[in-house]
Amino acid sequence: MEYPLYQAKKEIIKILSSTLVKLGLTCEIKLEKPPEEMGDFAFPCFSLASQAKKSPVSIAEEIVSHLSLSGWIKNIESKSGYVNFIIDRKKLSVQTLNLVIQNKDSYGFLEKKKTRVIVEHTSANPNGPLHVGRARNPIIGDTIARLLKAAGYQVKSQFYLDDMGKQVAILTWGLENLTKKDVPDSDYYKLYKKEDHRLVGYYQIANARMNEDKNIEEEIQSLIRKSELGDIPTLKKMEQAYLPALDGIKESLNRINVEIDEFIPESMFVKNKSADDVVNKLKQSKISGEEDGAYYLDLESFGVKGRSTKFFFKRKDGTTLYATRDIAYHMWKVKNADMLVNILGEDHKLESRQVEIALQIMGAEHLPKVIFYSFVSLPEGKMSTRRGRVVYLDDLIKECIDRAAKEVKKRRGRELSEEKIRNIAETVGIGALRYNIIKVQPEKDIVFKWEEALNFEGNAAPFIQYSHARACSILSKNPGKFEKFDASLLNHPSEINLIMNIAQFPIVVEDASEGFKPHLMSLYLFDLASSFNEFYRDCPVLQEENQKLRNARIVLVDAARVVIKTGLNLLGIVAPEEM
């Protein structure tokens, strides 16, 4: 499937390059999107100025005088150093609407590729519930996985399960040595009835006891050591401890439409000895060193700076470290995929660099592409489980849905059934939550404020969902389908603008996925929904008396509906038919 805007772009590049050759100029042709009213594509002539020894304005004029109109190109203008192209709107309308109607939910998807991708995200310690700080991770990861799938890649999402080591050992000790008396049920557990909220209490109290009591610390240390040596009974015991907590995490993720294909346990790389292989290979490296029986790589020559440039991968007691096993996991991923994507908090930047260098040393064929996100903090400061200053993902989910239910009742309480209200509230609340997080670039700090997270107006998911519901409402009131329609009748500026936006969709899928910029999709959907709302204001559909125009508008509404739905779906947001 070749999308119309790609065809038009290709044609412009073709005639531009032959004209540049005629004029004796060479440069890479990059087309920009000009401000509205100036055209559909623009070619800036500024970089040619020094080469041609002429002003950009006169170069643009000269280029225009050599160009002629053809297939897609309806008009060419030179303006202040730009060559602006206006493409054939009628042709675009006809082809775009036909493509959407024919392809439905797969409109916008790109050609299938052979490339296998593993997107690793979330990978939280299974010792308690997810909090809002970490919530950015699954949402970014899941959205990127969905976008890459739409771009044609063969994608698997993975959760690297830290099933050994300190956090789980502390939890395990807590469950074995503490009773209900030591750990009374928390309000959260009473409210949510989820095991992760119950177990985190055991973790917290055990953690406190460990800090006070050397003996307890020793007991936990011994659990850790046994797990790192791959002791099966110990690993089994730890598994029993964390599994219910993991189920709680899964339930929360499920609630926000995050789909994880595979859970890969860290202990796998101890059991199959691949972590030991990593140690042996790294020891042979020129930059490896030994200190007191422990082994490290000195990363200074790789540009790592700071107080210590030593990266330890084997302890003096012979056991491996978390990072060593992470390297083994990455080597395994390299074998099983052609492209790796990791979603990590910015606090993991150094560790990620260490893994990357180790992979290079070990001759990995490709390195992971890492998307780092900054932390979500609260207005009163950093989130901290210990100080009880924390907002859980489950809190956010609950508040979003409660608030959405209130809004639905306020507007439509009298006409809708309780069940319908609940369904809409779930869809709208979860949508608002995901959209709020994904619309901001990952590297920006976020200060979490309830009034912002729960604001359902303006640039927020409900705005987009509402446009979809409006489109569905029109279509539901229209009897019959239209096999034949004349898209060239759609001449109103609001109609043309809406079609232009629909035609952009495949390009946005490409840009957002190839650039790992999921926020581009949210920005686009907001524009698309805005242009639908303007069309809705300007162009009555069901009341239109001209049958042919009415039919064409109905098809346009349907096309907008399809694209909004598909786009929201790429963000893991459900498009409601009613709200």
Place this chain on the structure above:
RNA sequence: GGGCCUGUAGCCUAGCCUGGAUUGGGCGGCAGUCUCCUAAGCUGCAGAUCGCGGGUUCGAAUCCCGCCAGGUCCGCCA
């Protein structure tokens, strides 16, 4: 002490990589808008020294240097 990231109207954000056409949006505020497909909408108004100071360039929010502020990291932890 050093590395990396961020700094755009009262608040939030796009643009920055790949320098150019008047810095786009949204929230909040003010003023309009439902005899007509759901007003979670639409229209208008007010609000910006693009953190600060230099430099490169015909041209800098965008590139380079310095500084300031916030985040984050520099464990034989995970």
